[in-house]
Amino acid sequence: MSVTITPPRERECELCGRTERWDDDRDGWQIDGETGDVYCIHEWDINGSFTPIEPSKSS
Template sequence: MSVRVNRPTARECELCGRLERWDGDLGAWQIGRVEGERRAGNPHCIHEWDINGSFNPISDS
């Protein structure tokens, strides 16, 4: 049995609403869009990402 570590693919700031999605081709987080509009949030925000314990990075494979 081997263990696989999963990475999150999306995150949202709880303070300003910035939305980011992981771009595997670039190897970096990119600003997300909702209905074609960029959700950049506040550029001066110290982002508080929506980490609440529901994402489980460990899975059996």
């Protein structure tokens, strides 16, 4: 059985509200809107309900 790992494409800090999106052209996260608190140790909302692993379907 193989699996596909799907990384998140956007994220939001649960502490300061900063939002970021993944930019394929720059190969990294880019701020999407307000910068939030630049001194915040960001707590990203990519845990809990986000599931990065998807089972591959066999044919």
